Amino acid sequence: MSSTKNAAVVNYSEQKYSVEIREIPVPEIGEEDILLEVENVGVCGSDLHQWTSDHSWPVNYPVVLGHEFGGKIAALGARVAGWKVGDRVVSETAAVIDQQNPMSKVGLYNLDPTRKGFGYGVNGAMTRFVRVPARCLHNVPANLSFEEACLTEPCCVAYNSVVGNSNIKPGDRVIVIGPGTIGILCAAMARLCGAEVGVLGLEGDRARLEIAKQAYGCEPLVGEEAAEAWAKKRDGLGADLIIDAAGHSITLKIAMKIVRPNGQITKVGWGPQPLNFSIDPIVQKNIRLQGSFSHNWPIWERVIALLASGALNVKPIIGGVWPITEWHEAFEKMHSGQVVKSVLKPV
Numbered sequence: 001m002s003s004t005k006n007a008a009v010v011n012y013s014e015q016k017y018s019v020e021i022r023e024i025p026v027p028e029i030g031e032e033d034i035l036l037e038v039e040n041v042g043v044c045g046s047d048l049h050q051w052t053s054d055h056s057w058p059v060n061y062p063v064v065l066g067h068e069f070g071g072k073i074a075a076l077g078a079r080v081a082g083w084k085v086g087d088r089v090v091s092e093t094a095a096v097i098d099q100q101n102p103m104s105k106v107g108l109y110n111l112d113p114t115r116k117g118f119g120y121g122v123n124g125a126m127t128r129f130v131r132v133p134a135r136c137l138h139n140v141p142a143n144l145s146f147e148e149a150c151l152t153e154p155c156c157v158a159y160n161s162v163v164g165n166s167n168i169k170p171g172d173r174v175i176v177i178g179p180g181t182i183g184i185l186c187a188a189m190a191r192l193c194g195a196e197v198g199v200l201g202l203e204g205d206r207a208r209l210e211i212a213k214q215a216y217g218c219e220p221l222v223g224e225e226a227a228e229a230w231a232k233k234r235d236g237l238g239a240d241l242i243i244d245a246a247g248h249s250i251t252l253k254i255a256m257k258i259v260r261p262n263g264q265i266t267k268v269g270w271g272p273q274p275l276n277f278s279i280d281p282i283v284q285k286n287i288r289l290q291g292s293f294s295h296n297w298p299i300w301e302r303v304i305a306l307l308a309s310g311a312l313n314v315k316p317i318i319g320g321v322w323p324i325t326e327w328h329e330a331f332e333k334m335h336s337g338q339v340v341k342s343v344l345k346p347v
């Protein structure tokens with residue numbers, strides 16, 4: 001363990017573009033924490049939102065960004081059992097929870113309203129060392145690289161949206177709106193469930209839609225009309241399930257139009273804009289509108305198994321690995337849609 005300071009990607013105020021490299025000390029750990037030496041950390045859309053300051057959640061400035069990460073255990077708190085120095089791990093994102101909250105008691109600590117996550121509530125992983133409560137840890141099998149393992153978190157978001165919160169059967173027609181990381185991973189997950197999947201994007205999204213096609217066998221759909229035609233191709237009624245991963249509230253209007261009667265819309269993309277249209281189609285078509293947020297322990301175990309077995313391959317969406325000191329280029333590439341996912345490595 002190093003006693004010197006380490007470079008960290010710090011978001012220091014709510015002003016736009018308030019992100020810079022700062023040298024920070026190795027964090028102190030509590031009795032139930034471990035010190036994790038980060039191998040790789042993924043850049044999330046929410047890191048980009050905090051960078052451009054168009055996020056809709058409270059941030060504890062200054063904070064080290066990054067919540068999609070894996071690495072090796074460098075030190076253990078006095079009361080940590082079942083782990084040892086050198087273990088390869090990934091960490092869940094719920095850094096602070098109230099164990100007595102009724103949601104925590106039923107295992108849904110991700111829905112504890114007092115939950116604070118890495119990268120906005122407490123210091124995250126875009127640095128060499130991060131303090132992690134041992135309850136957040138999952139073992140990473142030796143055959144799974146950290147560049148892939150650090151994407152466990154967005155895969156868990158997709159798993160919960162598609163498998164946990166949606167009704168999906170083999171042969172269903174599913175349209176995913178938005179070809180960002182979460183959208184493409186939702187599409188991949190729906191393919192694993194046996195669905196035919198279309199991914200809807202804009203003209204500028206063609207490169208990312210092509211990845212969804214090549215890597216996961218999805219149909220690229222550019223524009224609302226193409227999506228409607230594909231949704232109705234089988235029997236004229238629309239898609240069984242729409243996963244809205246776009247990050248703009250306006251896309252709910254498209255979702256209501258292309259979903260079949262008695263179908264489902266699952267909304268996983270955030271979008272703070274108010275609606276200015278009627279949601280009566282939800283009533284008229286007898287649609288189930290479902291939100292999906294985060295993930296919990298059993299989802300992490302399932303996703304790691306899918307990654308380790310090769311059933312879910314995330315390599316095609318990794319657009320590059322940058323040292324954290326080159327965070328700006330990694331953020332820009334993802335922000336502009338040139339790559340689906342940027343991954344960082346501590347220096």
Ligand SMILES: [Zn+2]
Pocket residue numbers: 044045046067068153154
């Ligand atoms: Zn994320």
